[in-house]
Amino acid sequence: MRYSRGLTAIQGLRPWHDASQNHDYVELMIEDLRLGKLVIMDQAFGDPEMNREAADRIMWRIFHRQQEAFVHPTIAPDGSIRPPDPVIIYIEEAHNHLPKGKETDTNNIWVRTAKEGAKFRIGLVYSTQEPSSVQTNILANTENWFITYLNSENETRVLDRYYDFADFTSSILKTNEQGFTRLRTNSSPYTMPVQMALFEAPSTNPDSNTIGHLI
Secondary structure, rough: OOOHHHHHHHHHHHHHOOOOOOOOOOHHHHHHHHHOOOOOOOOOOOOOOHHHHHHHHHHHHHHHHHHHHHHOOOOOOOOOOEOOOOEEEEEHHHHHOOOOOOOOOOOOOHHHHHHHHHHHEEEEEEOOOOHOOOOHHHHHHHOOOOOOOOOOOOHHHHOOOOOOHHHHHHHHHOOOOOOEEEOOOOOOOEEEEEEEOOOOOOOOOOOOOOOOOOO
């Protein structure tokens, strides 16, 4: 700010800042997670590169926090070691964030989370219509799969490498029915076709017990 053009140089950053805040948004999010709150980061708008940088920064901070809690755990009143509080990360349109890259590239935060996150009690849930855009290290460490309709053979060929999804390639390409899912969980030795019912939030009417369910 000592230079006459200093203010002009940073004017472009104005849309990315909130004058009412004077704290790092990442630390505010981490504190909310520590309190067990749901944190939603909406990246529907904004520069794609900036969105990726922000998401990576948040994920690194969560990873390091969980890692620190794992290495230096707290002791419960009964003398037992208390593990880190679990954190679930959900990524929509995951092909915008999860890397493709080479299998040998394991320094990316998303790859490290997929490979090491379980011991730090980090769960990673992601959704994408382009599994081919996700690095194989992440796909190989995915334990639970929910596969609906894909309209590209290139994408189904990626799935054919895992479990018995090759048996379902034809139906994945041809059956476009809402809620019809091929379900493979870590606790089951088989992939199962299931029909998911439309989820309905519990009614505010005390006489109604309507709620979504899985058939």
